[in-house]
């Protein structure tokens with residue numbers, strides 16, 4: 455099924471589900487690890503420091519997962535989250551790994567610097583992660599995650615505003631799904647036409 459993964463037992467089914475959509479990541483070393491708290495986010499995908507200067511095919515990744523999800527003053531355990539929402543969240547992080555894996559070390563360095571200083575770049579990167587997830591057939595899960603955040607009355611307006619500003623909206627996800635669907639249909643029609651031309 456896959457190799458080179460470290461996955462905490464409590465989230466094993468959701469991680470395996472998300473991984474099943476990404477055959478390209480089958481052997482890529484990825485450690486999923488719980489952390490007490492992560493600045494401004496719930497999960498975070500990054501290269502492991504020890505492998506940072508290795509050639510990209512030897513690079514290893516870590517996906518940090520906050521133990522707790524903060525909604526205003528209340529705390530929720532990540533493991534209490536709806537399964538599809540959690541799967542979508544992990545699918546988005548795996549989208550980041552897809553985005554990283556073909557970048558050179560120098561490319562990753564520039565990437566990291568830009569992420570720190572440019573919100574336009576953050577927007578671009580977050581859209582890329584969602585796009586990878588949707589292209590890999592995960593739109594149902596990605597939409598579940600967005601719905602969880604955007605339609606949750608307990609989540610603060612500030613957090614929602616940040617998500618709206620930086621991430622793709624559910625409407626944009628649907629547009630992407632439709633475009634990808636149309637492309638597929640076009641390809642199939644082309645194939646049929648080719649066949650009939652023979």
Ligand SMILES: [Zn+2]
Nearest residue numbers: 546550580583
């Ligand atoms: Zn992200």
